[in-house]
Amino acid sequence: MQIVRLLVVYKKSYYELYGDESQKRRDGTARQRYASIRQTMECSHEENQQTLTTVCQVLEAANVSYDCIYRGELEPISGYDLILSVGGDGTLLEVSRYAGDTPVLGVNSDPTRSTAFFCAADRATIGERFADLLNDTLELVPLTRLQLAINDQVLPFYALNDLLIAHINPAAMAAYELVIGAECERQKSSGIWLSTAAGSTAGIRAAGGRVLPLHSRQRQYLVREPYVGNGSRYRLLQGIVSPDTFIEVTSRMRRGGVFIDGPHLRYTLGLGDKLSVTLAPTPLRLYGLDPQRQNRF
Template sequence: MSARRRVLLLLKPLDVYPTRPPVPPKSPSSSSVAQKILSYLNDRIRVHKETINFCKDVLQRKSVNWEPLLRNNLSQPVRHVDLVITVGGDGTLLQASHFLDDSVPILGVNSDPTQADEVNAFRNEFDATRSTGYLCAATAGNFEQVLDEILEGHKLPSQLSRISVSLNGHRLPTYALNDILAAHPCPASVSRFSFRIKRGAEMSSPLVNCRSSGLRVSTAAGSTAAMLSAGGFRVPTSSNVLQYMVREPISLGPVESSRLHGSIEPDQSMQIAWYNQEGVMYFDGSHVQYSIQHGDSIELSALAPILKVYLSQRDSTNDIF
C-alpha cells in the first residue's frame, strides 16, 4: 500500500477585510451605495471563510495527511510534503512560492472569484471586482474534482520559470514567480540606474542610462500582470524568456528609447548598476523586499529553480497569462 500523501493547506487570513458593522440608518454616510459596499465587503469574508471550510471538509474525506497554516505564519522553506494547496488568490500562491523549490508542486484555490453579474450590476456605483486568480486552477466549485485528478495522477503540473537575483555577487534566497520591480522607495522620486544585457562573459547590448520611475522585469507567468498593463507583450507560460521595461522614462533619444523594453533570453542576464542613495527591489508585489543603495550591482536571469504549478486546462494549453 502506498504512503498517504502529505498536504499543506496554506490559508489567506480572514482579517484581510475586517468585518464592518452596519451603517446606522440615521448616519450621514448611510447612503444606499455605502450600505451596498459594506454588504459587498462582508460578503467577501463570508465567501472566503466558506471556501476554507469546504476545502478542509474535502481533505478530511480523502486519504491524505494534511494540516492547515495561515500564510502569515509561513517562515521556513516547505519540505516533507507532497503538495501545497493555497486558499486565497494569486497573492497567497505567490507568497507560498517564495518558500518552495522545484520539488513540491502547488495548487491554487481562488476562494473569492470575481462574479461578472455582480461587477455589471454595481458598475456605476463601485468596483465589485473580487479575486482574479490567474494562477489558481480551482475554485470551491471544482476543487474536489481537480484534487482527485491530481491524487490519481491524471493532472500534471506546469513548470513555470522564475527570476534569480544576485546582489553584489551574492545570490538572494528568494526567486520571483511574477516579476521584480527595482525603484526608489518613494514613488514620486526619480530612480537612476544603468543596465545592459550580457551573454556569458560578453555584453550583448550597449549600456542604457535611465532616469525613470523604476525598472520592471517579469517572467512568462507575470507577463499579463503589471507588465501587460504597462504596454508589454504576452509570453507563453512554457517560456523561460524574461521581459523588461523601464517605467515612465524621462524623455530620451529615439535610439535609447527603443532599448527601454525588450527580452532577456535564457542564456542572457541583465546587469544593473544602481545610482540612488536609496532603492528597493520588490519581489512579486510588496511582501518581499530587498534594499539597494548607490553603487550596488544587480544581476537578473532565469537561472532559477522552476516552480511546479497546477494550472487550469485553459491556462496550461492556451498560454493566456
C-alpha cells in the same frame, strides 16, 4: 499521485484583518460610507471561509493527512508532498517564495472578486480537481522563476511573476545603469519591469509588454516612462531576452528598491548597489494551469 503529507496555506480576508475599523470611526457620515465597503468585505469573508471548509472536507473524505497554516506565518516548506494554496494569486505568489520543489495546486477562494490566474480549482471544483490529481490526470506545469543577487549575495526568495526596480517613493525618478547582455546604458525613468513568462500578463503587460507562452524560459524587460529631457534617447527600453542573457542594474539612487512579486517584499538598493537577475535553479511546479487562460489578457 500518492500523498502522505499535505499543507493547506490560506489567506485571511480583508474582513478578518480590517473588519473592526468601523468601530474606530466616530463620525456618522464616515461610518455610513464605510458600511457599504464592510458589506462587500463580509461577503468575501464568507466565501473564503466556505471555500476553506470545503477544501478540508475534500481532504478528510480522501483520508489525506494535512496541516493548515495562514500565509503570513509561512517559512521554508519541506516534508510535504503537495501544497494547496487557498486564496488568489497573492496567496500563491507568497507560497511560491517558500515552496522550493514541492508541487502546488491553487484554489480560488472567491471567484467573484479574485482574478486568480494561477488557480486551477475553486469551491465548486476542488473535489474533481483533487481526484484528478490523485489519479495522475492533472497536468503539472513547470513555471520559470527568477533568482536575484545584490552585490553578489543571492537573495533567499525567487520571483515567480515579476520585479519592479524603482525609487521607493513612487513620485521620485529612478536613476540607474542597465546592462542587457553586452549592452550598457545609463537611464532615468519611473523604473524597470522585469518579468517571467508567467508574469507577462501582469504589470508588464499593462505597461505595454508582450504575453509570452507559459512554457517559455525567456525574460522580458520594459522601462517605465523614460525621461527624455536634455535630448536623452535610450536604446534599452524594451525587449525579450534569452535564458542565459546577463541582466544587471546598478543603482544610482540613495533610496532605490527592488519589489518582488508585488508590494509586500522589497529589498533596498543604495548608491552603487548591483542587482543581477538570473533564472532560478528550480521552477515552480504548478498543477492544472491552463495555458489558454492567458488569452483573457
